Amino acid sequence: MHTRRVERSCRMGRRQKRWIAIVVLALLLLSGLGCNLTAILESEETATVPPSPTTEREAIPTDTPPPSPSLSQAVPLEHAFGGFSLEYPSGWVVDFGEGMVMVAESQEVLDDFDWSTGALMLILSGPPEDITEGMGAQEPSAEGLLDVILEDFGDQEEAHLGDVETRRFASQEGTGVPLWWAEEGQPLRGYLATYLDGEVGIVLLAVSPEDGWGEAWPLFEAIMSSMVFYAPLEAVDRGGIELGGRSMATLDPGGTDGWGYRSLGDEYVTIEVVALGDWDPTVEVFNEAGDSIGFDDDSGGDLNPRLMSLYLPTPGRYEIRVSTFSGYGDYEINLSGAEAPGGGSLTYGEMVESVLEQGERQVWTFEGTAGDVVSISMIGLGDLSDTYLELYAPDGALLTEDDDSGEGYSALIGEYELPQSGTYRIVARAWAAEAGEYELSLEKSP
Template sequence: MPKTSWSCWLFGFMLVTAVACKPISEIEQDLTTAESLPASTEASIDANANQAATLPIPTKSAATSPPPLAPSAAPTTAAYAGWQQIGNPATGLQLLAPPTWINLSGQIDTAVTANELGVTVMLLANSQRTGNSLLGNKAIGDGAYIAGLIAHLDLPPNTPQATLNRLANDLSSSAERTTTSEAAPVTVSVGTGGLVTGSYIDLEGAPLLFNTSDSNMRTRIYLFTTALAGTISQQTQAIFMMSAPVEQWAQYQSTFEKMADSIVLHNIYANIVIQDGSANVLGSLGQQDLVSGELEASVKDVWTFSLPGPRYANLTLSPDNKDIDLILSLISPTGQTVTRIDNGYAGDTEIVIDNLLPESGLYVVEVSEFFGDAGRYTLSLVLTEEPLFGGGGQIAPGQTIQSNLARGAQHVWRFTGNAGELVSIVLTPENQFDAILDIYSPDGTRLAALDEGFSGDTEVVAGLSLPLTGEYAILVRSFAGEGGSYSLSLDEGSDSTSNFYDAGDLIFGQTAQESLREHEAHAWFFTGKAGDELFITVTPLTNNLDLDIWLLDENVNRLAEQDALLTGEPEMIEFVLPNDGQYLILVRDFFGEAGRYEITLRANEAAVPDNAGTISYGTAESSSLQANQTVVWYFNADEGDLINVELVPESSGADLLFILYDPNGNQVRLVDAAEVGEPEQLLNYSVMSEGRWSIVVNEFFGEATSYRLTVDEN
């Protein structure tokens, strides 16, 4: 089983430990040495920018999550008999919906809730099929949906109609959309009593939410900028979007208008809870801000900030105690995850330095806890037009920094050490550039020069003995001058990197025994498929062991961890694999003690597709799928064959997809690009190895349908 890059990744992953809370500061980069340190090519930084990271923030707001208020009274007229209430004071937004509509609020992750307008806290669809299409970023075909958003748009403080006309013009200029009328006034209820005036307008053209293509939608936007007893905030708005395909608008218009009449607005300036309680939307961050928050168990906190143009972001997330393991995610206005940091240990501080955000719009900062535990934290944000740490800065033992290396640049990070101390350093590129790591002593002597891996590989210095007392320098650069993101870790000692052991491969149903040495970690490798339900059990065979087990994917993302029981007792992980591929089980003793243990890997394997037969080049096979059925077709291919695969549905309502696997069972391509009723195609694919290949076919919605499959050689 190939594992060429695993060990380098693991070194970096295991070494990452707690981050110091003191601020990082940029310093001068002059080393006068016998073998001199290369001069930085980074442009000078504006003096004001240098100070921005340490400027005192005058206010520190505490984010709390009070219990939800009692729901407001919903309309009780016969017209709404049997309708369901969606939302309440905790969500900020509320309305009534027909009993057959599906409440999708909370089923979407934070990346999907983020968009160019705001954070989606409410989502409904007219059917489960429409909902599945939305969540799968597919055109909805026949159907309709409603979204409720909390926004922080920089709009002029005019009347609601003027404000919405301005927003509609912005939305029309940024995509192929047109307004069908001027904005009109509308009045809705306020949860505390009384009414508030907003505005609505209709647009036609490209969808406003979700990344669906080739969709011609009509969307009615409702905008409210005032909610409570005359309180006005032009920087906080409530937005409702009611959307359907243009040709079906008349079918849903009366339902939309009836739902709009039931809207109730609550305090949209307080903490907002996404409908199913999966996240708290806490508020907007300023360009230099420091806030405190308190995570509830199994609930994420969501903060937002807006950018008028490109900025460099510096984020620090610190737990208030050492018992919680925080995760920091940054999501762009288009819903893409810019960065996700989870350095792997409880009590760590997560830091992002000089992350260039090129897009203007609303960004989302998501704070969560790996195990879903509750706890308090502090979050800081500093946005600048120039990098704060463009040439490097200070790094302390026990600290991990994520930064960006510009093309042709180099970073120098300095630390103070004493003669005789041992340090370990790990440089991990976050993308495919070939990083080079150099270490210089206080007298300028180069102690280490590492470029031992390929592009994307981690560079590791383990147990380096410091020869002198003074300031050391770590130089980060790249082989061909290309740039990219990287993480740099500095740790005292060498135990965390010197005792990594490849224990071997496991298969389902296997039990194996091994012995841990002091401060050693064992890595076991296995291959699984999406949907496999795993049961991993490690049992101490010597009573002194307090075992800690981690499950990692092939990108060394931690999927699960278990250390719940006492010394001498077994630990178990139950987990459903998200993807096909290679996985890793990491076993170690919590206190670094030696001892013998036993590991067992079991699985309820995912259902095997039904064998549909063999298909030959140039033939078209017609067949059918039963409801919720998946089938597999096989074909023989030679290395270098250039092939086309086409899957054609016989029904205009079917949404087919197929997955191509190589002879070793590795997933090569997932093809699901066409709209409902249209053929899926993989064109001009070059076969990489000789053998029996396979094509797995199913229907996205699990519906029965007939189809035609063709595999041709060019």
């Protein structure tokens, strides 16, 4: 399966596309399932049709005894990077995304990524703190995860929510709830389940057309009853990489590779990852404190990531993590020195105009004081329609970023309080490596 870009009407401008799958699920449910997964993940614009009115439906029993279904012909799946194992029906197919595993009854369902065509299960997993923070859950529990996902679902008149119940997996218990809705006139039926402990968080969504639910539900139950959860495996250590170095490796399904680079500090580097096959890699860089200082997905063209002119402010070891937005396989990673990017300095109340070349990241600096509340706006002019902003602290840590909070597809970091005094860096770039003129302004609130 080759997953495409996030559709604009539902797109979330996030650096950590590890959690894009979680955002997708949250958007689906918090919007009353008003955007199907195809509309979110396909590049072509897809019309959204409100769910059709529901009629009286046969409810899934809520006082469910511990499930005991089994699969006569089961295929084992051990996903160490996701922190779980399961068994799925023979003849079904599996695909891996970043932080997500998809199990479907056919390749057609995976290729279309449209659950109106057949049975599909999405399993989102990761460290518990990442899952709860990514979902915005206030209570660190399976019930808390379910609550935040379903917060607005009950307000949708044309969707039906069943009773929340205890969901038993192989030897662990979480929370689950049956769902009914429709997409473009197609009645659908689903089941949402969550699990959380001190080692791993899980969000699971099983869906099929309603007329196929009678066959799909026993299989979904059998998959869930086979699931065992444990602490996810961390990144594979691929060793060090030198400036000017080029290495090759193979990313495991659903995995993350870590490469170490020791910098003398105060230097700019460019990092490129090239997939040797039909899959979509990502790259992210962390400093010694574990703070992310740069992320990219597609700036290198052909869905390959390229971090151009990334600033490494302090001496020490930096970790370069290669992961995936969709798929897995062989890749090549290149690290090279770079010139300082275009840009300059700003003062409060100033507005500047500049031009981005394709894939370029321009850096603008300003002096800030702890407690200052600032707003940063980047508006594309002419051919540049979709801008992107990143704000970095004096120590190089990424503080916040934005894609579309301004008018249209313009980036806006609004009313952000600076945590410390020093020199801040604004990275001005474009979504999907667009090029063109832009206007950048920096304001301080009274």
